Amino acid sequence: MTKNTQEDTSKPRDFIRTIIDHDLETGKYDGRVQTRFPPEPNGYLHIGHAKAICLSFGIAEEYPGGKCNLRFDDTNPAKEEDEYVRSIIEDVSWLGFSWEDRLFYASDYFEQMLEYAFQLIKKGKAYVCDLSAAEVVEYRGTLTEPGKESPYRNRSIEENLDLFQRMCDGEFPDGSRTLRAKIDMAHPNLNMRDPVMYRILHARHHRAGDKWCVYPMYDWAHGLEDSIERITHSLCTLEFEAHRPLYDWFLIELGVYRPQQIEFARLNLSYTIMSKRKLLQLVEEKVVDGWDDPRMPTISGLRRRGYTPESIRDFCDRIGIAKRESTVDVALLEHCLREDLNKRANRVMAVLDPLKVVITNYPEGKIEMMEAENNPEDPSAGKREIPFTREIYVERTDFREEAPRKYFRLAPGKEVRLKHAYYITCQEVIRDETGEITELHCTYDPKSRGGWTDDGRKVRGTLHWVSATEGIPAEIRLFDKLFLKENPGEVAEGENFLSNINPDSLKILDNCIVEPALGDAKHGVPYQFLRTGYFTLDKKFSKPGKPVFNRSVSLRDSWAKLEKKLSGS
RNA sequence: UGGGGAGUAGCCAAGUGGUAAGGCAGCGGGUUUUGGUUCCGCUAUACGCAGGUUCGAUUCCUGCCUCCCCAGCCA
Numbered sequence: 001m002t003k004n005t006q007e008d009t010s011k012p013r014d015f016i017r018t019i020i021d022h023d024l025e026t027g028k029y030d031g032r033v034q035t036r037f038p039p040e041p042n043g044y045l046h047i048g049h050a051k052a053i054c055l056s057f058g059i060a061e062e063y064p065g066g067k068c069n070l071r072f073d074d075t076n077p078a079k080e081e082d083e084y085v086r087s088i089i090e091d092v093s094w095l096g097f098s099w100e101d102r103l104f105y106a107s108d109y110f111e112q113m114l115e116y117a118f119q120l121i122k123k124g125k126a127y128v129c130d131l132s133a134a135e136v137v138e139y140r141g142t143l144t145e146p147g148k149e150s151p152y153r154n155r156s157i158e159e160n161l162d163l164f165q166r167m168c169d170g171e172f173p174d175g176s177r178t179l180r181a182k183i184d185m186a187h188p189n190l191n192m193r194d195p196v197m198y199r200i201l202h203a204r205h206h207r208a209g210d211k212w213c214v215y216p217m218y219d220w221a222h223g224l225e226d227s228i229e230r231i232t233h234s235l236c237t238l239e240f241e242a243h244r245p246l247y248d249w250f251l252i253e254l255g256v257y258r259p260q261q262i263e264f265a266r267l268n269l270s271y272t273i274m275s276k277r278k279l280l281q282l283v284e285e286k287v288v289d290g291w292d293d294p295r296m297p298t299i300s301g302l303r304r305r306g307y308t309p310e311s312i313r314d315f316c317d318r319i320g321i322a323k324r325e326s327t328v329d330v331a332l333l334e335h336c337l338r339e340d341l342n343k344r345a346n347r348v349m350a351v352l353d354p355l356k357v358v359i360t361n362y363p364e365g366k367i368e369m370m371e372a373e374n375n376p377e378d379p380s381a382g383k384r385e386i387p388f389t390r391e392i393y394v395e396r397t398d399f400r401e402e403a404p405r406k407y408f409r410l411a412p413g414k415e416v417r418l419k420h421a422y423y424i425t426c427q428e429v430i431r432d433e434t435g436e437i438t439e440l441h442c443t444y445d446p447k448s449r450g451g452w453t454d455d456g457r458k459v460r461g462t463l464h465w466v467s468a469t470e471g472i473p474a475e476i477r478l479f480d481k482l483f484l485k486e487n488p489g490e491v492a493e494g495e496n497f498l499s500n501i502n503p504d505s506l507k508i509l510d511n512c513i514v515e516p517a518l519g520d521a522k523h524g525v526p527y528q529f530l531r532t533g534y535f536t537l538d539k540k541f542s543k544p545g546k547p548v549f550n551r552s553v554s555l556r557d558s559w560a561k562l563e564k565k566l567s568g569s
Numbered sequence: 570u571g572g573g574g575a576g577u578a579g580c581c582a583a584g585u586g587g588u589a590a591g592g593c594a595g596c597g598g599g600u601u602u603u604g605g606u607u608c609c610g611c612u613a614u615a616c617g618c619a620g621g622u623u624c625g626a627u628u629c630c631u632g633c634c635u636c637c638c639c640a641g642c643c644a
Contacts, residue, residue, distance in 0.1 A: 012583070012591090040644055076643060133642055140640055144570045147640090178642055188572040190640050199642035218644045242573050242639045263574085265637095270580080318592060320582050322575090325637055329580045332593045342606060377606065408604080417602060451602045462602055531603050559604040 014321035016262055020059065020233060029232040033066040035059055036231050037092065038073045038106075038222070041084035041206070043276035044291040044298045045091045047312070047333070048267040054316035055264070056235050057097035069229055070099035074107045075221050077205040085206070087291070091299040096309045106216075106225050107208045113216050113224050114168065116254055117179060117197060121160045125253050126197060127153055128163040129180045136178070139185070140193050146186035147193045153182060167200055170213040174200050181220070183249065191246050195219055223247040223259075231259040237266040238323065267319065268327040271481040272297045273488050278497060287501060288482075289540070294550050295482045295505050305479070306526055306536035306552025311340040327487070334553045341534045341552065345526040346374040346381055349419065349464040350514040350549070352476055352532060354393035356439040356468060359424060362390040367470065370450070372420040375528075386515055388421050391468035393513050395532075398463050399440060401429065405566060408460035410440070416461035419530060423448035423459055464530040471513040475548040477538065478507040514547070521547055531555065 013021070024031060035056040039045065045053075060068035070092060074080050092099075120126040129152045131139060141147030155163070164179055166172065179198040187193050197220040202213045216224075226234045240247075241263045251258040268274060274297060282288050282296070291298050294305035302312065315336040319328050368388045375381035394410065403411035410416050415425040428441040447453055451462070481502055482488075488500045514529075521527065521537045529535050533554040541548040 014582090038644095042644080073644070079643075136642070137640070142570090142640060143572080146571090175642065180642095190572080192572095193640085196642050201642080215642090217642075222644085238574070239638055240644090244573090265575085318581080320592095322582070324575055324582090326581060329593060332581075335593060338605090347603075347605095376601095376603085406604095419602060459602085461604085464603075528603085528605080531605070533605095555603075555605050557604075562604075 012320065015323070016055070016233070016235060016264060016321055017059065017062075019262060020063065023232070024063070031065075032230075032232050033059065033063040034068070034230060034232045035066075035235060036069040036071050036226065036229060038071045038225070039088050040073045040076070040079070041081065041088060042076070042079040043084060043280055044087050044300055046274055046276075046279065046296075046298045047269060047272075047302065047315075048274045048297075049091075050095060050299060050312050051267040051316050051319065052235070052237070053092055053095060053097060054313055055321060057092075057099075058313075058316075059233070059235075061097075067102065068097070068099060069102040069104055069231070071104040071225060071229070072106065073218075073222065073225070074105055074205070074207060075216050075218065077201065077203040077208075077215065080206050082206045087300060091303075094303060094309055095299065095312065102229075104225075104229065105207060106221055107205060109221075109225055109228055110208070110212060110216070112228060113221060116224060116256075117164065117220075118161065120181070120197075120250075120253060121164060121179075122157060123253065124157060125182050126179055127155055127160050127182055128167065128177055129153070129194075129196075130177050133175060136196070140190065141185070143190070149185050150180070150194065153194070164198075167198065167214050168212075170202065172200055174202055176200060179214075181246075181250070189242055189245055191219065191243050192249070195246060219243055219246045220250060223251050223261075224256075226259045226261075227251055227257045230257060234259045234261045236261060236263055238263045238325070239266075263323070264321050265323055265325050268325070269297065269333065270327055270330045270486045271483050271488065272330060273483070273497060281498075282482075285498075287498070292540075294477070294538075295479050304539060305550055306341075306534060307337055308340050308344075308526070311337040314340065330481070337534070337553050338556070341526050341528065343377050344375075345528040345534055347372075347376070347528045347530050348515055348518055349386065349466055350474065350476070350512060350518065350529040350532070350535070351393045351395055351464065351466050351471075352478075352509050352512050352529075353396040354466075354511065354513050355396040355399060355437065357392050357394050357424070357465070358439055358441050359390050359392070359444045360427070360441050361443045364390055366390065367467075370420045384517055386420060386517070387467045387470040388418075389467040389469050392418070392465045393468055393471065394418075394440075394463050394465050396437075398461075399426070399437070401437075404563065406562065409463065410442075410461070414461075415445075415459055416463050417448070417451045417459045418465045419462050420451055421449075421465065422446070422451065423453070423457075464532075466513045466515050468513070470516055472516060472519050473546065474512045474514045474518065475541070475546065476509045476512045476535070476551065477548065478509065478551045480505045480507070512549075514549075518547065518549075521549070526552065528555075 037056045057068045060066035129150045139148045178196045180194045183192045185193045198214045201215045244261050292300035292304045369385040370388050399410045422444040424442040424444045430439045432438050482505045483500045484502045485500045488497045534552040535549040538548040538550045
């Protein structure tokens with residue numbers, strides 16, 4: 001046994017887990033592992049956040065005694081809303097993670113942060129600056145030139161104390177002053193050129209109301225939040241790498257507990273945008289029907305689309321964690337969903353584009369109940385009965401007047417199997433005055449009940465079907481990629497990502513017919529519609545008597561591939 | 570340009586001073602009452618480039634190239 005089973009079943013050792021393993025060995029943080037997921041409640045969570053959630057919560061689950069806090073980084077009242085905190089709470093718990101009693105808000109630490117700020121002022125490491133926003137930019141210098149020191153940089157500690165107190169008391173208008181850290185205006189890292197710690201903002205906070213009129217900046221607040229919560233490993237994305245020196249500086253100057261920040265590459269997905277700002281734009285401009293539109297990469301969109309928490313967590317495990325910027329193929333996400341749903345979704349029949357078939361030698365008015373297994377992958381899923389009648393619907397695309405090579409579906413004179421029912425042979429094609437095919441007249445073989453005969457006859461094609469008289473009408477929504485380009489951000493001069501929108505990303509089929517069992521389909525339950533894909537009831541548009549189903553993902557279609565190849569050559 | 574990061578197949582991603590896992594995608598085939606699933610097999614001369622150290626480097630050193638991040642009183 002060269003590799004023990006524990007190693008085999010544990011997650012791969014990415015560089016972050018390797019660091020934590022090492023910290024545990026050396027006794028750093030006394031063997032504790034405590035992470036946090038710190039979303040700003042200014043939008044809905046998306047699949048990129050799922051990666052971060054699975055990382056931080058996943059690590060907490062893996063290490064003995066590990067914990068992960070859910071903390072709202074609500075330091076900017078201008079952009080944040082309570083609706084977002086509710087959705088975030090729902091999404092994280094839906095993914096299957098628990099913060100137990102550790103639900104925190106940065107705004108709950110504001111008092112403490114102010115005390116720390118006064119400490120820094122007393123230490124001569126922070127000052128009140130009267131420069132305007134534009135002037136601050138001007139004084140900051142550029143990438144290659146050092147900045148200039150603010151004329152207010154050397155105010156006395158007493159004056160700073162007084163001024164900052166009055167800022168907090170609301171004596172000054174928005175934007176008139178800031179509290180800044182006194183570091184180094186010539187520092188090669190621009191983040192260290194006397195960064196702003198507090199700005200004046202007379203804004204109503206979604207949680208704290210009108211209690212505050214100064215709000216802390218991210219760099220100042222975040223490390224303090226982590227420190228207060230005794231976080232050991234503060235995991236964030238790459239763009240914060242250049243902020244780490246500042247994260248450390250504040251905590252060291254304050255002499256308080258210091259977690260270590262570790263950065264990893266954020267998730268990019270092909271054909272997908274991940275920016276909250278752009279997602280918000282899609283919502284506001286009604287390109288989609290909400291944050292939870294099934295085409296959105298948001299957790300709520302994926303949920304409405306029919307994704308399972310398991311499939312998303314599996315996806316996050318598979319993409320790995322590294323510092324290299326990368327774009328994951330959206331096909332991997334779909335693969336994870338198919339793999340999960342294949343095991344658990346019950347099979348049912350639904351016809352998306354109905355073509356009527358009359359079985360001329362089948363008795364009128366007769367209803368025969370055919371037995372069908374619910375899931376060949378899972379015998380415990382049991383069986384159900386499906387009504388078979390003289391008139392049924394099959395998929396219009398399952399009939400060709402002229403069958404191409406290797407096509408073994410229905411065509412004039414050809415015999416196919418109706419899944420769980422009978423063999424039928426197409427005898428006649430009926431058309432309307434415009435020449436469009438309106439129905440097919442077929443005959444069935446009574447000896448093939450159940451879809452099988454013992455005479456050795458070979459029937460390659462198997463079609464799904466629904467009784468024309470017993471089936472129920474439904475609307476079915478098919479989705480395609482929301483963007484036409486692999487990288488939606490890639491646009492011509494003067495255009496923006498909206499010009500890459502796929503105009504055909506939503507296809508509504510409103511005269512579908514589904515088997516009766518779907519009459520009481522439940523929200524959140526996945527179904528495999530035989531041969532067409534995995535579907536789930538839409539929670540927004542379904543109405544009693546007219547269910548609406550969303551296609552979560554199609555089934556692999558090797559015939560489509562073959563046909564493309566045949567016609568191409 | 571100053572600072573900070575990153576470069577392993579089409580896309581992710583392990584890994585080691587001894588000559589490179591796995592997954593997705595792709596391709597071929599067996600099974601199949603879903604052209605699904607599953608199973609078997611295959612492919613791509615993948616370690617950014619150039620030197621150096623070494624018996625031997627993707628792994629160590631040097632130089633270079635490319636890409637990403639930072640000049641919000643956003644996070």
